[in-house]
Amino acid sequence: MSAPGVQLHIYDHHVVMENGILQLTISKPAGHVTGIKCYDIDNLVEVRNKEDNRGYWDLVWSEAGSTGTTGKSELINGESFSVIVENEEQVEISFTRMWDKSQESKFAPLNIDKRYIMLRNISGFYSYAIYEHLEDWSGFNLPQTRIVFKLRKDKFQYMAIADDRQRHMPLPDDRLPKRCKELATPEAVLLVKPIEPEFKGEVDDKYQYSCENRALWVHGWICSDPPVGFWHINPSNEFRSGGPLKQNLTSHVGPITLAMFLSAHYSGEDLVLKLKDGEQWKKVFGPVFFYINTLLDNTDPLWLWEDAKQQMLTEVQSWPYNFPASDDFPGWNKRGSVSGRLQVRDWYVSDLSISAGGAYVGLAPPGEAGSWQRECKGYQFWTTTDANGYFSINDIRTGDYNLYAWVSGFIGDYHNEALITITEGCDTDLGELAFEPPRDGPTLWEIGFPDRTAFEFYVPDPNPNYINKLYVNHPDRFRQYGLWERYAELFPENDLVYTIGESDYTKDWFFAQVTRKKDDGTYEATTWQINFNLDSVEQGGTYKLRIALATANIAELQVRVNDPNADPPTFTTGQIGHDNTIARHGIHGLYWLYNIDVPGAQLVAGDNTIFLTQAISTGPFNGIMYDYIRLEKPPSAISKNYI
Numbered sequence: 001m002s003a004p005g006v007q008l009h010i011y012d013h014h015v016v017m018e019n020g021i022l023q024l025t026i027s028k029p030a031g032h033v034t035g036i037k038c039y040d041i042d043n044l045v046e047v048r049n050k051e052d053n054r055g056y057w058d059l060v061w062s063e064a065g066s067t068g069t070t071g072k073s074e075l076i077n078g079e080s081f082s083v084i085v086e087n088e089e090q091v092e093i094s095f096t097r098m099w100d101k102s103q104e105s106k107f108a109p110l111n112i113d114k115r116y117i118m119l120r121n122i123s124g125f126y127s128y129a130i131y132e133h134l135e136d137w138s139g140f141n142l143p144q145t146r147i148v149f150k151l152r153k154d155k156f157q158y159m160a161i162a163d164d165r166q167r168h169m170p171l172p173d174d175r176l177p178k179r180c181k182e183l184a185t186p187e188a189v190l191l192v193k194p195i196e197p198e199f200k201g202e203v204d205d206k207y208q209y210s211c212e213n214r215a216l217w218v219h220g221w222i223c224s225d226p227p228v229g230f231w232h233i234n235p236s237n238e239f240r241s242g243g244p245l246k247q248n249l250t251s252h253v254g255p256i257t258l259a260m261f262l263s264a265h266y267s268g269e270d271l272v273l274k275l276k277d278g279e280q281w282k283k284v285f286g287p288v289f290f291y292i293n294t295l296l297d298n299t300d301p302l303w304l305w306e307d308a309k310q311q312m313l314t315e316v317q318s319w320p321y322n323f324p325a326s327d328d329f330p331g332w333n334k335r336g337s338v339s340g341r342l343q344v345r346d347w348y349v350s351d352l353s354i355s356a357g358g359a360y361v362g363l364a365p366p367g368e369a370g371s372w373q374r375e376c377k378g379y380q381f382w383t384t385t386d387a388n389g390y391f392s393i394n395d396i397r398t399g400d401y402n403l404y405a406w407v408s409g410f411i412g413d414y415h416n417e418a419l420i421t422i423t424e425g426c427d428t429d430l431g432e433l434a435f436e437p438p439r440d441g442p443t444l445w446e447i448g449f450p451d452r453t454a455f456e457f458y459v460p461d462p463n464p465n466y467i468n469k470l471y472v473n474h475p476d477r478f479r480q481y482g483l484w485e486r487y488a489e490l491f492p493e494n495d496l497v498y499t500i501g502e503s504d505y506t507k508d509w510f511f512a513q514v515t516r517k518k519d520d521g522t523y524e525a526t527t528w529q530i531n532f533n534l535d536s537v538e539q540g541g542t543y544k545l546r547i548a549l550a551t552a553n554i555a556e557l558q559v560r561v562n563d564p565n566a567d568p569p570t571f572t573t574g575q576i577g578h579d580n581t582i583a584r585h586g587i588h589g590l591y592w593l594y595n596i597d598v599p600g601a602q603l604v605a606g607d608n609t610i611f612l613t614q615a616i617s618t619g620p621f622n623g624i625m626y627d628y629i630r631l632e633k634p635p636s637a638i639s640k641n642y643i
Contacts, residue, residue, distance in 0.1 A: 003121040005088025015081065017091050017118040017125070022292060024118060024125055031078035031095025031114045032056045033149070038123070039228045039294040046150045052077075055149045057129060061108035064139035069264035069272055069578070071143055076112055076129075084115065084325045092117045092325050099137070109137045115287075117323065123293060124233075126321075127259075128286030130328050135280045142273040145285065147259040151230055156221035156255040160305045161209055167470045170199045172254050180204075183466070184620060185583050188481055190466065203466045203481040206252035207584035210265070213237045214244035214360075214382075218291075218312040221255045222304050226294065229304035232257050233289040235315040238397070241376035242271050244360055245452060247586060261285040262376060266551075266589045268578025270374040281377060284328050289315050320395050332395055336422040338363060339392040340430030342385055342405055342414065348442050356389040356407045356435060361414075363393060363401035363422075369415035372404045373590055396422045403430065410437040411450045411548050411628060412593055438595055440544040441633040445500040445532055447509060447626070453588040454478075454550045454625035457511040460486040478511065479585040484620055487526075488516045500532035512582055513614045514623035523620060527564065527613040532631070536605050541634030543598040545571075545610070548627040551589035552577025555624045560611040561602040571596045575616065583621045591627070600634065 004020030014034065017024045025035035033055025036044040045054035052075060062071030078095025085092040095114045099107060110131050117126040127147060153172055160166035173195055174180060180189035188205035211219070220231035232251075240246065241262050248260035262285075264271045275281055293307050322331050342356040362382035364372035372380060378399070385391045400421050405414035414435035420428065449456050455478070462480035471479050487510055496510055503509070515523040545559065552573075559571040571594070579589025610631075616622045 006091045006118050006120050008083065008086050008091045008093070015093060017093070017116070019118055019120055019122065021121070021123045022118070022125065024116070026093070026095075026116060027051055029078045029081040029095055031076070031081070031116075036292070038292055040226050041155065041223070041228055044151055044155070044228070044230055044292070046152050049150055053150065055147075057114055057145070057147050059108060059145040060143045062141045062143070063105070064141065064274070064277065066141055067269065069143045069269055071141065074108055076114060078114060089120050090117065090323055092323075101137070104138065108142065109133060109140055113326075115324075115326070117287065119323065124289055124291040126287040126289050126324075128284060128288070128324060128329070130282065130284050130326060133275050133279065133281040135278050137278070139274070139276040139279060142262060142275070144263045145261050146263070147288070149230070149232075149257045149290070151221055151255045151257065153255060155223040155228075156230065158222040158224065158301070159209070159220075159251050159255065160222065160308075161211060161219040161250050162215065164474065165209070165470065165476070166305065169255065170202070170204055170253055171195050174199060175204065175253060183481065201465070201467065203468050204253055205468075205481060205585065206249055207265075207586075208468055208471070208479045208481070209250050209252050210247045210584065210586065211250050212244065213240050213242070213246045213248065216248060216250065217316065218308050219250040220257055220308065221251060222301050224301045227301045227304060229291075229293045229308055230257065231291040231293070231308040231311070232259050233291050233308070233312045233315050234259070235287075235289060235319040235321070238379045238381055239283065239285050240380075241273070242267060242374070243362065243364065243372045243380055244382050245373065245588065246271070259286075259288050266579055266581050266584060266586050267374070268580065268590075270578075270590060271376050273376045282328065283377070283379075284326070287321060287324055287329075330397060334424045335395045335397060336424065336426035336428065337392065337394045337396060338403070338420065338422070338428045338430060339390070340433050342389045342391065342407075342433045342435060344407055344410055345434050345436045346410065346439055348439055353434065355387065356385055356405070357387040359385045359389065359391075359405050359407040361385060361391045361393065361403065361405040363396055363420065364404055366400060366402045366419060369404070370413040370591065398422050398424060403433075405435060406452070407435060407437070408451045409449070410435070411546055411630075412437045438546060438593070439632070441635045444534070444543075444631045444633055446628065446630040447498065447505050447530070448628040450548055450628035452548075452550060452591045452627055454511045454627065455587050457505055457509045457626070458507055459483065459511045460490065462486070478587045481585065483585075484512060484514045484582050484623070485517070487512070487514050491516070495526045496528045498528065498530050500530065509626075511587070512623050512625045513612070514582060515614070515617045515620060517620065523617040523622070525613060525615050525617045527611050530610040530612070530629070532608055532610075534603060534605055534608060537600050537603045538634050539600045541600045543600060543603065543634060544632040545596040545598050546628070546630045546632070547594045547596065548629070549592040549594075550587065550625040550627040551579045551581040552592060552624045553579045553582055553589070554616055554618070554622050556615040557594075557624055558613040558615050559596055560613070561598055562604065562608055564611045569613075570598065570602065577624070580621065581625065582623050588625065588627070598631075
C-alpha cells in the first residue's frame, strides 16, 4: 500500500501540511510553526508558549556604524503567504517579508522569503530562507540569524549532541530566580533548588553545549513516553559563516533546538555581517531538515539517536537537494567541483615533500590567507584530504573563490591567490599544490602542538561547587564552568614558569593565560616565563619566535627577552580579540599567528628567559589561549630542492 500523498490545507490564520506521518501547522501570514503532531503526541512544540514563541526564524541587527555583537532582536514575521509547489509528492510554501524605506530603523533592511517543505513518506520537514539586500537600501549590521524550536518541557528532557555529549537535562523552571543563582555570566546559573534533586549543585550554561561546524551535523531531544526524537539535521555547512572551526550553539535547557546560520559567538565583531549603503547581497540559508522519529517496539529510546545519525548521513549524501523550488538554490547539475593534491614543504623537517594527510582544504570568497575564518557574506566549501593529500570538493556554487587550507602539525595558512571561477558542470584539477608553512631556521624548542586549539595544555579540575556532571572524566573537560578562576588558585602569587627540557606542557602549561583576581576584587595582569638554555648565540643573527594563539579576548600580549621591564617590549600585539572563549568554555576562538624577530644581541649563551605578559586586566575574561610557540635559529644554508 502506497504512502499517503502530501496535503495542504489553507485556513484564515493557519496553513497545515500533512503526509500521513506528520502534521505541521504554521501561522499565516507570519510563518511561525505553531504545531507539530505525530506519533501519538498532539503537539511537540511548547503549547504553553504563545504561537509566535514555538518554532520561528529570528535575527539580530543594528544600524550601520554600530560596534559590538548585539542589536535589535527581530522575530521574522511574514506579511504574505503563497504556495510554491503543491502535489502529492511535495508541498513547498513561502512566507515573505518585503522591506521598504518607510520601515527604516524599525526592521532590518532585508527582503526575506521563509520557506517550508514537506515530502511524501518523510518523517520531518525542511526549512530555508532567502535574504536579500538591494542596491538602493541603507547599510546595516547582521550579527545573528537562526531557527529556534522550543519543545514541550513535559516531554523532551533528554538531549543529545554527540555520542559522548548527551544527558538527562534540567527543566527550564530550574533557571527561575528562586531556583538558581546567577554566576559570572548571565547564561551560567548554579541550580540550588531544582525540581529534580539530582541536579542540585550543578551548573547550567548553554555555551557548555557549543559545537564546531565541522562536527555539528545532528543534535536534538528525546521524549521517552512515547519514544519520540526531534532532531535538527544540517546537511551542509556551505551557508554557515566562519568555516569548519566556527563554533555555534546547538541545543540547551528549554528544551530548545537551534539551527544557527550566522553568529558572532567565539569570534566577536569579526563575524558580524556588515553591509554598506547600496551594497547588493543575497544569500540562501539552508535548507535544513527537522527529523522526527519513533521506535517500532519497546527498545531503548537511545536508539532514536542512532537512527538520527543514520538519517543525517542520508541527508548529507542527498546534498544538494533536488527538490527546493527556488532558483536561488542551485541543484547538483548547476554546480562545479575542484580537486588536487596538497603537500607540505618544510625543509627543516624533511628533505622530501610531506603529504598533507587530514588537512582541511576549502573554497571561500577571495581574500587574504586565513580570511575564511572571518568571512560571513558568501558561501564556503570544505573537505579533508586523504592520507596522501588528495582532495576533491564537490557541489560548489558558481562564482569566484580562493583556495585555502591548514594542516594539523604545522602553523600558518595555505592560500592559493589564483582566482578560481566555478561554472556549471566544471571539474577543475588544480594539480600539485605546495604549502610552505612559516619557517626561517631550525627549531630550538617548541611548546604545544599546532592544531589551532589549546586542547593539549593543562586543563584543571573544576571547582567542585560548580560542576556539570556530563563533563566529569570527559575529553571535553575544558567545558566546565569557572576554570579561569583556577589559575589564581594554582598560582596565588607567582605566575607560571616553564623550563624547556624539564617542564611538560600537558601538565605545566595552563590552558589559558588569564588575569588574577586580587583580594580587593580587582584584577591584575599576568606574566609567564619560558626559561631555556642556549649553548651559543649568533649575535649578529635574527632568531624567530613564532606564537600561534588559539583565542584572544580583549587582550594584549607583550613579549620581552631577558628583561621583564623592557620598555618598549620586544613585541606587542596591541589590543586584540573579542572571542569571549574563556567565559564560554571553549578551547579556541579565532586563530592568530605572530612571527617575531628576536635580535641575537638580546640573547646570551647560557640561560635565557622570554617573558609573556597579558597586559589588560579589566576583568576575569581578559586573556589568551596559546596554540603553539616555537623559537627558531637564524636561517642556515639548507637546500630547498625537493624530491
